[in-house]
Each structure stands twice: as structure tokens, then as C-alpha cells.
Amino acid sequence: MKYMIMMFGCASEVVQSRSKEWIAGMQKMLMDLDAELRESGEWVAGDALTDASQARTVRFADGAPVPTDGPFAEIKESLAGYWIVEASEPAHSSTRAAPALAATRTSSTD
Structure with missing residues (x-):
């Protein structure tokens, strides 16, 4: 079975806080995990x-795609x-995701 491990973050926050x-x-x-x-x-x-x-953001106007820089919801x-x-099972994918989560934590309490 296939599972997706998703990494969320904010590059500008990391650059400023780390x-x-x-x-x-x-x-x-992360590169080592990818290699593994x-x-x-x-x-x-x-x-x-x-x-x-x-x-x-890409919207259609007059049948043609029109890319713009926004607007975006604040994130x-x-x-x-x-x-x-x-x-083979969800537990294994969770085990593989754990090191990436630990390595990328950006809160000040970690």
C-alpha cells in the first residue's frame, strides 16, 4: 500500500528563527532519509x-489561463x-515519518 509523508513548514520562518x-x-x-x-x-x-x-493562483478569463500572485489566504x-x-502497514509509514518530523520541528518549545 502507498502512503504519503507530507512535510509542512514556512521557509522564511525557519531562516529567521534557526x-x-x-x-x-x-x-x-532529510536528504539522508530520502536516500534510505x-x-x-x-x-x-x-x-x-x-x-x-x-x-x-491560476484562473480562467475568456477561456485562457491567467496566473496571478494572489490573493492568498494568510497562512x-x-x-x-x-x-x-x-x-505493508500504516505503522511502518508512521515510523519512517517520525525522524523527519523530529528534524523539522520549528516551534520554540522543541
């Missing part, structure tokens, strides 16, 4: 996504990236 060393460590952990998932055969798909500040975090993994 050290360069913390960010580098977090990025290394690929090597184990669990990886199906995955990618990083651009920060919400770069998002666009504190957005989908930053994802992995789709193959796992």
Missing part, C-alpha cells in the same frame, strides 16, 4: 516544493515537500 547550522543539519537529515527510502525500495515518489511566497505554513512510500 541557525545556519541547524538548517544544514535538518537538510542533511530509495535504497530500501520504499520510495515511490517525492520532491521538495517552493515556498508559499512563490505560489501562484503560517504550507506543504513544503512530500514522499510517497510503499509500506
Whole structure:
């Protein structure tokens, strides 16, 4: 069965609230996890996504798509990236997601 591990966050908040060393460590952990998932055969798909500040809304006007910079609902975090993994049971996908969650926590209480 396939499961999606979704990473939520706000790049601008992380850059402002964390050290360069913390960010580098977090990025290394995510790249290592990605490599592990690929090597184990669990990886199906995955990618990083651009920060919400770069998002666009596409609407149709006169039958043609018209991209704009907004308006957007005010958000504190957005989908930053994802992995789709193959796992025999939900518990295994949760176990695989746990290190990524721990590495990317951005609250001041962690």
C-alpha cells in the first residue's frame, strides 16, 4: 500500500528563527532519509516544493489561463515537500515519518 509523508513548514520562518547550522543539519537529515527510502525500495515518489511566497493562483478569463500572485489566504505554513512510500502497514509509514518530523520541528518549545 502507498502512503504519503507530507512535510509542512514556512521557509522564511525557519531562516529567521534557526541557525545556519541547524538548517544544514535538518537538510542533511532529510536528504539522508530520502536516500534510505530509495535504497530500501520504499520510495515511490517525492520532491521538495517552493515556498508559499512563490505560489501562484491560476484562473480562467475568456477561456485562457491567467496566473496571478494572489490573493492568498494568510497562512503560517504550507506543504513544503512530500514522499510517497510503499509500506505493508500504516505503522511502518508512521515510523519512517517520525525522524523527519523530529528534524523539522520549528516551534520554540522543541
